[in-house]
Amino acid sequence: xxxxxxxxxxxxxxxxxxxxxxxxxxxxxxxxxxxxxxxxxxxxxxxxxxxxxxxxxxxxxxxxxxxxxxxxxxxxxxxxxxxxxxxxxxxxxxxxxxxxxxxxxxxxxxxxxxxxxxxxxxxxxxxxxxxxxxxxxxxxxxxxxxxxxxxxxxxxxxxxxxxxxxxxxxxxxxxxxxxxxxxxxxxxxxxxxxxxxxxxxxxxxxxxxxxxxxxxxxxxxxxxxxxxxxxxxxxxxxxxxxxxxxxxxxxxxxxxxxxxxxxxxxxxxxxxxxxxxxxxxxxxxxxxxxxxxxxxxxxxxxxxxxxxxxxxxxxxxxxxxxxxxxxxxxxxxxxxxxxxxxxxxxxxxxxxxxxxxxxxxxxxxxxxxxxxxxxxxxxxxxxxxxxxxxxxxxxxxxxxxxxxxxxxxxxxxxxxxxxxxxxxxxxxxxxxxxxxxxxx
Numbered sequence: 001x002x003x004x005x006x007x008x009x010x011x012x013x014x015x016x017x018x019x020x021x022x023x024x025x026x027x028x029x030x031x032x033x034x035x036x037x038x039x040x041x042x043x044x045x046x047x048x049x050x051x052x053x054x055x056x057x058x059x060x061x062x063x064x065x066x067x068x069x070x071x072x073x074x075x076x077x078x079x080x081x082x083x084x085x086x087x088x089x090x091x092x093x094x095x096x097x098x099x100x101x102x103x104x105x106x107x108x109x110x111x112x113x114x115x116x117x118x119x120x121x122x123x124x125x126x127x128x129x130x131x132x133x134x135x136x137x138x139x140x141x142x143x144x145x146x147x148x149x150x151x152x153x154x155x156x157x158x159x160x161x162x163x164x165x166x167x168x169x170x171x172x173x174x175x176x177x178x179x180x181x182x183x184x185x186x187x188x189x190x191x192x193x194x195x196x197x198x199x200x201x202x203x204x205x206x207x208x209x210x211x212x213x214x215x216x217x218x219x220x221x222x223x224x225x226x227x228x229x230x231x232x233x234x235x236x237x238x239x240x241x242x243x244x245x246x247x248x249x250x251x252x253x254x255x256x257x258x259x260x261x262x263x264x265x266x267x268x269x270x271x272x273x274x275x276x277x278x279x280x281x282x283x284x285x286x287x288x289x290x291x292x293x294x295x296x297x298x299x300x301x302x303x304x305x306x307x308x309x310x311x312x313x314x315x316x317x318x319x320x321x322x323x324x325x326x327x328x329x330x331x332x333x334x335x336x337x338x339x340x341x342x343x344x345x346x347x348x349x350x351x352x353x354x355x356x357x358x359x360x361x362x363x364x365x366x367x368x369x370x371x372x373x374x375x376x377x378x379x380x381x382x383x384x385x386x387x388x389x390x391x392x393x394x395x396x397x398x399x400x401x402x403x404x405x406x407x408x409x410x411x412x413x414x415x416x417x418x419x420x421x422x423x424x425x426x427x428x429x430x431x432x433x434x435x436x437x438x439x440x
Contacts, residue, residue: 053104053106053107053124053128054128055076055078055083055104055109055124055128055131056076056077056078056083057075057076057148057149058073058074058075058076058148058149058150059073059074059075059076059131059146059147059148059149060072060073060074060146060147060148060149061074061131061144061145061146061147062144063135063142063144064142064143069200070089070196070199071089071090072087072088072089072144072146073087073088073089073090073149074086074087074111074146075087075088076102083102083103083104084099084102085099085102085111086098086099087099087113090203097113098113099111099112099113100112100113100114104124107123107124108121108122108123108124109121109122109123109124109131109133110122117137118135118136118137119135119136119137120133120134120135120136120144121133121134121136122134122144122145122146128148129147129148130145130146130147130148131145131146131147132145133145133146157175157176157203157206157207158173158174158175158202158203158206159173159174159175160172160173160174161173161174161245163240163241163244163245164244165217165225165237165240165241165244166237166240167226168217168222168223168224168225168226169222169223170214170215170216170217170222170223170237170238170241171194171195171214171215171220171221171222172212172213172214172241172245173195173198173202173212173213173214174210174211174212174245174247175202175203175205175206175210175211175212176205176206176207176208176209176210176211177210178210178246178247178248179209179210181403182208182209182210182399182403183209183249183250183251183252183275183276183399183402183403184209184210184211184212184242184247184248184249184250184251184252185205185209185210185211185212185251185252185254185395185399186211186212186238186242186247186251186252186253186254186263187202187211187212187213187214187254187256187259188238188253188254188255188256188259188262188263188266189213189216189256189257189259190256190257190258190259190283191257191258191313191316191317191320192219192309192313192316193219193256193257193259194213194214194215194216194219194220194222195213195214195215195220196220197213197256197382197384197385198213198384199385200384200385200388201384201388201391201392201395204388204392205392205395205396208396208399209252209395209399210247212242212245212247214238214241216229216234216237216312216316217229217234217237217312218310218311218312218313218315218316219310219312219313219316222312224311224312224315225237227315227318227319228315228318228319228322229312229315229316229318229319230319230322230323230326231261231262231264231265231266231322231323231326231327231330232265232269232326233319234262234265234266235262235265235266235269235270236269238266239266239269239270249270249272249273249274249275250273250274250275250402251273251274251275252274252275252276252277252278252395252398252399252402253266253267253274253276253277253278254277254278254279254280254391254395255277255278255279255280255282256280256281256282256382256383256384257280257281257282257283257381258282258283258316258320258323259279259280259282260279260280260281260282260283260284261282261283261284261285261323261324261326261327262323262327263277263279264277264279264327264330264332265323265326265327265330267330267331267332267333268329268330268331268332269330271331271333272333274333274336275336275402276336276337276338276398276399276401276402277332277336277337277338277339277398278338278339278340278341278391278394278395278398279338279339279340279341279361279365280341280383280384280391281341281342281343281346281361281376281379281381281383282340282361284357284360284361284364285324285325285327285328286360286363286364287356287357287360288320288324290356290360291353294352294353296350296353332368334369336402337370337372337397337398337401337402338365338368338370338371338372338398339371339372339373339374339394339397339398340361340364340365340371340372340373340374341373341374341375341376341383341390341391341394342358342361342362342373342374342375342376343376343379343380343381343382343383344358344375344376344377344378344379345376345377345378345379345380346380346381347380348380348381349381361373374390374394376390
């Protein structure tokens with residue numbers, strides 16, 4: 001297992017293709033193994049045992065998760081000798097995250113967040129201006145230094161919103177202003193990933209467009225949803241959530257990894273509401289087929305990890321095959337800008353698998369008329385965390401193109417439908433496959 005200062009990964013082939021378990025290295029994403037024994041548990045609040053030392057006030061630090069760096073703001077209040085605290089995560093738009101207990105003993109500061117299965121332990125410097133400590137989560141540890149800050153609240157371009165989508169709620173993070181001229185940007189994470197996987201790009205996108213990330217049902221702070229958790233069910237719930245949250249179409253869809261097939265299915269279901277797509281190192285159903293013939297070593301170990309994962313993640317995994325089949329038949333809406341980014345530095349995948357992974361992506365984008373491919377030479381799988389400016393610029397470019405595009409009227413949409421039906425028949429009768437008429 002990698003150290004906590006890296007995004008946690010598990011490469012799972014066969015039915016899954018490629019997935020990444022995004023978890024322990026990110027505040028706001030619940031880990032599924034605590035790494036804490038009973039001796040680590042603290043009471044709800046602790047009395048200040050050292051009146052000579054002062055921990056009250058606001059503190060700022062940066063949690064270095066390798067490819068992701070998350071700013072944290074700790075607020076400590078002392079009243080009648082009892083300490084209480086909350087935590088803000090500005091990059092995720094999260095404020096007032098509950099800290100279940102905090103204590104100060106001589107120079108030692110310790111707090112616990114049960115919702116994240118996390119414990120922080122640190123030492124106050126002599127002048128009480130800094131806490132040098134470590135963040136422990138999912139059995140892993142890495143450094144986190146807090147320094148005093150004059151601020152008492154964290155301002156953010158982003159805000160959280162819970163939306164009911166038919167008996168269960170989804171957790172949305174929304175930023176930016178809606179505009180009649182600019183499409184809203186919708187961010188769809190990879191397998192097991194949600195809001196936290198966009199921590200380095202969402203606030204920047206909010207400066208030029210309305211932008212939404214979210215935790216799918218059963219992930220993060222969203223409630224479990226009905227099964228099967230296939231792409232069509234996920235797209236239906238996302239569509240309802242966007243409507244209820246007042247996020248108006250058209251949408252520019254951005255999908256990372258498994259999010260690639262997911263947004264393709266969404267676009268196929270709601271073609272008149274999609275103005276553009278960006279696929280970030282996306283999974284491909286054709287790669288999934290290749291892995292069934294060339295299964296990697298250690299697959300059983302990876303399946304065992306999935307079996308111990310939270311229910312929501314297991315539900316998504318169970319429907320992966322169905323999701324790929326739905327993506328196979330989904331069509332890209334005609335005339336919209338589509339950009340695909342391919343990562344070249346993923347050390348977690350065997351070289352041959354990575355070559356085929358990139359090859360399948362190129363095959364897909366080459367069939368999209370006007371499709372654009374960007375090769376991220378310096379990035380591993382999480383391009384949006386390692387080269388965020390590359391992703392931000394790609395999104396901005398598609399948003400600008402979408403702004404100048406007029407939606408098809410009913411007659412043109414019917415013409416396009418008939419055109420593609422005819423071309424499909426042509427291909428089935430022996431016409432060339434790579435004629436650019438079919439997009440999936």
